[in-house]
Amino acid sequence: xxxxxxxxxxxFAVLSSLADNKQLLGRRYAHWSNGAPSLEAAVAAAAMxxxxxxxxxxxxxxxEQFEQGQADLTQLDPMTRDARYALAALDxxxxxxxxxxxANFLLDTALTTFxxxxxxxxxxxxxxxxxxxxxxxxxxxxxxxxxVARLANAGxxxxxxxxxxxxxxxxxxxxxxxxxxxxxMRRLYDDGMIDATPDTLRSRYLAVVMPVLSRVGLDEPxxxxxxxxxxxxxxxxPWARWDATTRRLGVIS
Amino acid sequence: xxxxxxxxxxxxxQDPCCPALWDxxxxxxxxxxxxxxVDMGLIVAVALRxxxxxxxxxxxxxxxxxxxxxxxxxxxxxLQEPGVRAVEIEIVWxxxxxxxxxxxxxxxxxxxxxxxx
Numbered sequence: 447x448x449x450x451x452x453x454x455x456x457x458f459a460v461l462s463s464l465a466d467n468k469q470l471l472g473r474r475y476a477h478w479s480n481g482a483p484s485l486e487a488a489v490a491a492a493a494m495x496x497x498x499x500x501x502x503x504x505x506x507x508x509x510e511q512f513e514q515g516q517a518d519l520t521q522l523d524p525m526t527r528d529a530r531y532a533l534a535a536l537d538x539x540x541x542x543x544x545x546x547x548x549a550n551f552l553l554d555t556a557l558t559t560f561x562x563x564x565x566x567x568x569x570x571x572x573x574x575x576x577x578x579x580x581x582x583x584x585x586x587x588x589x590x591x592x593x594v595a596r597l598a599n600a601g602x603x604x605x606x607x608x609x610x611x612x613x614x615x616x617x618x619x620x621x622x623x624x625x626x627x628x629x630x631m632r633r634l635y636d637d638g639m640i641d642a643t644p645d646t647l648r649s650r651y652l653a654v655v656m657p658v659l660s661r662v663g664l665d666e667p668x669x670x671x672x673x674x675x676x677x678x679x680x681x682x683x684p685w686a687r688w689d690a691t692t693r694r695l696g697v698i699s
Numbered sequence: 700x701x702x703x704x705x706x707x708x709x710x711x712x713q714d715p716c717c718p719a720l721w722d723x724x725x726x727x728x729x730x731x732x733x734x735x736x737v738d739m740g741l742i743v744a745v746a747l748r749x750x751x752x753x754x755x756x757x758x759x760x761x762x763x764x765x766x767x768x769x770x771x772x773x774x775x776x777x778l779q780e781p782g783v784r785a786v787e788i789e790i791v792w793x794x795x796x797x798x799x800x801x802x803x804x805x806x807x808x809x810x811x812x813x814x815x816x
Contacts, residue, residue, distance in 0.1 A: 472762075500762020504792070578761055578792035 472498030551590030568638035598662035652677035740800025
């Protein structure tokens, strides 16, 4: 019998990472559905939990269609999967509400940047999901933007907590797109599955988050080229600690 | 097919657009708001092939916690229709649901319940 499974390690790895990040983001958000600083924030946390888990739920079944997934069926179900393709920052519960906001504003926005680049994907299952994810994530971004401004403008320890939280998520989120020559993202770009290279994705992501941070005086090491419109990190990212397969940072050995 | 469905006034029961099945689905309501799945714009396509009702539908949210309630209700209702021995449901995310998919009746119903539409 001829196998109809898809043999594409790059796409499998990225879908796995998207699913794992969404799944864990949902679980971490869930914790705050009962502990957010206001009733409205708790309701928002619950709603975003539902969205993130929903996104993960529509992504995991795609893994079954790949040869790479069929090689180990236990890795296809989030309940039995022990491969960790989510950011290391998601390994533990958030340290506080500022961590929730940092993950919401940085990581969730980075993942949405990828989905936005996949809205005309040559891989139909990703294309169909991407448009819906982008629609749902608009409210998540609004939530993140609002709370970043609110915490930053509060000043004192509240602002300091936000700055620390953003720092915990900054590098690893920028790394998630991969170095510009990352073979995985490059393969997706070359195959028409996304419409941008890693550096362009990173620039698009920074174009969303930097104006918000700048408005509240939170400057990050990023440059903006007015002529080209491109945004670039001005400090080197910790690629030596970045695992290209799991798309996460490891510990310094 | 039953003969008392509104759509059968304008469509033959054997019409390939399955008017009776669409009408049957008008009796299946969203678990959260008393509005039919059809007026809510969740039903994308309906077909009947060899006794198998094939429903293509979307949801307002990917994480909809009521998904199984909805699909169970669709199955239960369509299996009451003459000629339907099985129901297949495919959930799709394209088209993306927006309030533009509400029917005219659906807009009125939503407003009745105080929901902007």
